[in-house]
Amino acid sequence: MIKVGIIGSGSMGTGIAQVAATAGHQVYVYDHNPDALKYAQKKVSKILHRLVEKGRMNEDECTTILNRISFVDNYYTFNDVGIIIEAIVEKLDVKKAVFEQFSEIAAPDCILATNTSSLSVSAIASSCKKPDQVIGIHFFNPAPLMKLVEIIPAIQTNQDVQAKAIELINSWGKITVVAKDTPGFIVNRVARPFYGEALRILEEGLADEATIDWAMTEIGGFRMGPFTLMDYIGNDINYTVTETVFKSFFYDPRYKPSFTQKRMAEAGYLGRKSGKGYYDYSEGSPAPTPVKDQQLGKDIVWRIVVMLINEAADALYLNIASKNDIDLAMTKGVNYPKGLLKWADEAGITRCVNTLDNLHAEYLEDRYRCSPLLRRMAKNGTKFYD
Numbered sequence: 001m002i003k004v005g006i007i008g009s010g011s012m013g014t015g016i017a018q019v020a021a022t023a024g025h026q027v028y029v030y031d032h033n034p035d036a037l038k039y040a041q042k043k044v045s046k047i048l049h050r051l052v053e054k055g056r057m058n059e060d061e062c063t064t065i066l067n068r069i070s071f072v073d074n075y076y077t078f079n080d081v082g083i084i085i086e087a088i089v090e091k092l093d094v095k096k097a098v099f100e101q102f103s104e105i106a107a108p109d110c111i112l113a114t115n116t117s118s119l120s121v122s123a124i125a126s127s128c129k130k131p132d133q134v135i136g137i138h139f140f141n142p143a144p145l146m147k148l149v150e151i152i153p154a155i156q157t158n159q160d161v162q163a164k165a166i167e168l169i170n171s172w173g174k175i176t177v178v179a180k181d182t183p184g185f186i187v188n189r190v191a192r193p194f195y196g197e198a199l200r201i202l203e204e205g206l207a208d209e210a211t212i213d214w215a216m217t218e219i220g221g222f223r224m225g226p227f228t229l230m231d232y233i234g235n236d237i238n239y240t241v242t243e244t245v246f247k248s249f250f251y252d253p254r255y256k257p258s259f260t261q262k263r264m265a266e267a268g269y270l271g272r273k274s275g276k277g278y279y280d281y282s283e284g285s286p287a288p289t290p291v292k293d294q295q296l297g298k299d300i301v302w303r304i305v306v307m308l309i310n311e312a313a314d315a316l317y318l319n320i321a322s323k324n325d326i327d328l329a330m331t332k333g334v335n336y337p338k339g340l341l342k343w344a345d346e347a348g349i350t351r352c353v354n355t356l357d358n359l360h361a362e363y364l365e366d367r368y369r370c371s372p373l374l375r376r377m378a379k380n381g382t383k384f385y386d
């Protein structure tokens with residue numbers, strides 16, 4: 001079994017180390033900050049001991065897994081690992097410098113992976129001596145719990161490296177999907193309207209946060225409403241991802257961020273972590289009451305879902321991923337109740353096109369432009385699945 005090297009002992013690096021060690025690998029975790037390393041070591045131990053308390057593993061298993069993870073302040077131990085997974089700060093220049101350093105000491109066949117969620121894997125690979133060994137392996141947070149992993153070959157990546165990476169991550173009990181090296185990969189691209197269209201509905205005054213959240217959970221079957229989820233993720237983080245995707249798509253209006261969210265972030269109304277976001281999390285504050293109007297609720301759900309369907313269809317149209325991987329990514333990565341392309345089939349492709357065209361006609365905004373694939377399918381009377 002190959003040894004695994006992790007660079008960066010933050011929340012992602014620590015989670016990935018736990019996953020790899022649980023799968024039986026010897027794992028080395030390196031961080032340039034000694035305090036971060038100490039904190040990570042304590043955190044993994046605490047998490048695994050909690051699993052023992054919950055009866056999910058016994059004390060011996062816990063000790064064995066912990067003994068497999070070494071927290072190191074010297075990365076020369078990485079010279080005989082089979083894969084290095086980088087999970088450091090999300091800055092291209094820093095990642096490039098680190099990849100350059102590590103590719104100097106890594107074994108010739110070592111896979112060099114980045115867990116980046118928004119940067120170009122091809123740009124990171126370009127800093128390495130062997131760019132064909134570089135690949136994106138994008139875990140979701142928390143890594144031990146989230147089943148989905150997006151595999152992103154850079155344009156330089158060797159086919160064998162991709163196949164080996166998929167085999168390895170599957171062997172860790174994860175579900176892998178392959179995505180083209182484009183902004184947001186699958187999930188962070190296709191999910192944008194979940195937040196963006198909900199914010200737009202709020203801004204137009206069609207419904208308040210509680211009503212939109214009620215509609216999406218009770219009628220739409222989503223686990224969390226968009227505003228509850230944005231408060232959970234943090235309005236600062238969610239805004240930054242939206243802005244990054246928008247800029248990376250050369251300012252395509254489809255991904256335009258919302259002023260409402262920007263102001264929330266600027267005001268420090270970050271959500272749960274700051275005690276206030278769209279909702280007030282202070283002790284004793286009453287939960288807002290949604291307007292439980294079935295017709296309004298159905299309209300809200302359909303408007304957000306059709307925008308999600310449009311993104312999913314466009315991702316397929318542009319060959320970002322296969323249709324199965326797009327549906328799998330959204331159901332396993334962000335727990336959507338149904339794959340979006342399957343949802344499109346069930347709702348009817350023509351209905352999707354008509355709704356998008358009506359929105360476009362009403363607002364005259366490019367944000368509502370229908371994917372050419374949906375339009376073509378409606379014309380030909382075809383479906384995504386037979």
Ligand code: NAI
Pocket residue numbers: 007008009010011012013030031032033036086087088089090094098115116117118138139140141
């Ligand atoms: P974090 O801020 O919790 O941890 C980053 C760690 O990297 C810190 O301990 C820091 O000391 C260390 N570090 C920074 N520069 C370094 C260097 N030059 N050499 C060695 N160590 C260095 O960050 P987090 O949240 O764990 O994210 C890490 C990566 O994973 C980022 O690329 C992020 O975009 C990506 N990611 C994050 C997700 C999340 O929800 N937090 C989800 C999926 C991917």
